[in-house]
Amino acid sequence: MKIGVPKEIKNNENRVGMTPAGVFELVKNGHTVYVQSTAGEGSGFFDDDYLQVGAIILDTIEGVYLKSDMIVKVKEPVDQEYNLIQENQLVFTYFHFASSETLTKAMITSKAICIAYETVEDADGTLPLLTPMSEVAGRMAIQQGAKYLEKPIKGRGVLLGGVPGVPPGRVLILGAGTVGIQAAKMAAGLGAHVTILDINMKRLRHVNDIMPSHVVTEFSNEYNIRRHIKTHDLIVGGVLIPGAKAPSLITRDMLKEMHPGTVIVDVAVDQGGCIETTKATTHENPTYIIDDVVHYCVANMPGAVPYTSTVALTNVTLPYVLKLANMGWEKACQTDKSLQKGLNIVKGTIVYEGIAEAFGWEVSCS
Template sequence: MIVGVPKEIKNNENRVGMTPAGVFELVKNNHTVYVQSGAGEGSGFFNQDYQKAGATILDTIGQVYAMSDMIVKVKEPIAQEYDLIQKGQILFTYFHFASSEALTKAMIKSKAVCIAYETVEDEDGTLPLLTPMSEVAGRMAIQQGAKFLEKPVKGRGVLLGGVPGVAPGRVLVLGAGTVGIQAAKMAAGLGAHVTIMDVNMKRLRQVNDIMPSHVVTEFSNEFNIRKHIQTHDLIIGGVLLKGAKAPNLITRDMLKDMRPGTVIVDVAVDQGGCVETTKPTTHEDPTYIIDDVVHYCVANMPGAVPYTSTVALTNVTLPYVLKLANMGWRSACKLDKSLSMGLNIVEGEVVYKEIAETFHLEEPVLV
């Protein structure tokens, strides 16, 4: 199979879909790999690195799309790429369709085979291709939140760890999944007081067992959320509904109950956000303020640490890329149920239930 790795063109997205190590494995399995010139530079991988691994370097993104059977990316295609996608071409990347009707319609129109990293699902319900980026984003959420709590960027002026004689900052984490656990771990490491909320008591028990005593758990409901937003300095949105739009746990009217300079980092922005006032931002212009509350809603947070993110991502995607290249998507998905869960849109048909429900489309058909 011919596999193409284009350069990401989303704002400040420095990750790349595959490392030279990944290319080496594909070439070893007798596949051809085309990499767009400069695609890996943001992650610290250069054309010569890919060439040594056996890839052929192409000058333009158009050439990569035109000459490849499968495209391996990091982020969803943006408008400039829609017309480059070919009928029947496999696109293997993060899509997050539920947050974008325009993207969904464009991929239906393209008649490509869209396999989404974020919905590949193991038998135990875990999401192996989403996990490493959730780990990165969860940890980054605290780094960024701590930065934007500083007064020069309109935050409350709170140091999360406090100092002797001054109470530490307070962090509220919504969701005890991968993002929430990593955020709580980082915040606790800085010395902040952390409250982590979820509707899954099993998860809360696990958190209670592994976290230090200054991380407390509480059942998530509207009453408790309204109570805690009044006293916490940094709020992390880490809620995920597989393949579906995130629920609005914080509504617009709640902002008035927060203290001026409170910071919200909505990691769920890729799935529409768990805060009603969330709108996607970029690393170039990461925040905006509504009712004196600072919103940080960068839709590709791991793109700011591209070396770590790219290596972590290729570690988990490569086995699936090899299956798709070796067997073709139909046979690979037939034999690997986890991979088949990644099928979202296939040759013009939505085949993932939650996406169909989000946009009131026809019931998905079985492939």
């Protein structure tokens, strides 16, 4: 199979869809890999690194799309790429369709086969291709939140770890999934007081078992959320419904109940956000303020640490890329039920229910 790795062109996205190590494995299996020139530089991988493992370097993104049967990316195609995607071309990337009707309609029009990393799901409900980026984003949420709590950038002026004689900052985490646990781990490591909310008691028991005593768990409901937002300095949104739009757990009216300078980091922004006032931002302009509450809603947080993120991503995507390349998408999805759940749009037809529900459409097949 001919596999293309284009350069990401989303704002400040420095990751790349495949490391040289990944390309090496594909070439070893008899496949041709086209890599756009300088595609890996943001992650610390250069054209010579790819050439040494057998990749073919192409100068333009148009050339990569034109020559490839399968496109392996990191982020969803942006509008400049819509017309480059060909009918029956396989596109394997993070799509997050439920957050963008424009993207969804463009991929329907393209009649491509769209397999989304974020909906590939194992039998136990885990999301193997989303997990490493959720781990990165959860940890980064605390780094960024700690920074934006500083007064010069309109935060409350709170040091999360506190100092002797001064209590530590308070962190509220919505969701005890991968993002929430990783955020709690980082915040606890800094010495912050952490409250983590979820509706899944099994997850809360797990958090209770593995976290230190200054990480406390509570059941998530509106009453508890309204109570805690009044006293917490940093709020992390880590709620996920695979493939569907995230629910709004904090509404606009709740912002007035927070201290001025409270920071919200909504990691769920890719799926529309779990804060009503969330709107996607970029690393170039990461924050905005509503009712004196600082919002950090960067839609590609792991893109700020591209070496770590690219290696972590290729570690988990490569087995699936190899399966798709070796078997073709139809046979691969028939034999691998986890991969089958990654199918979102096939030749103009939505096949993933969460996308249709997000826009009030019907699913044509399953």
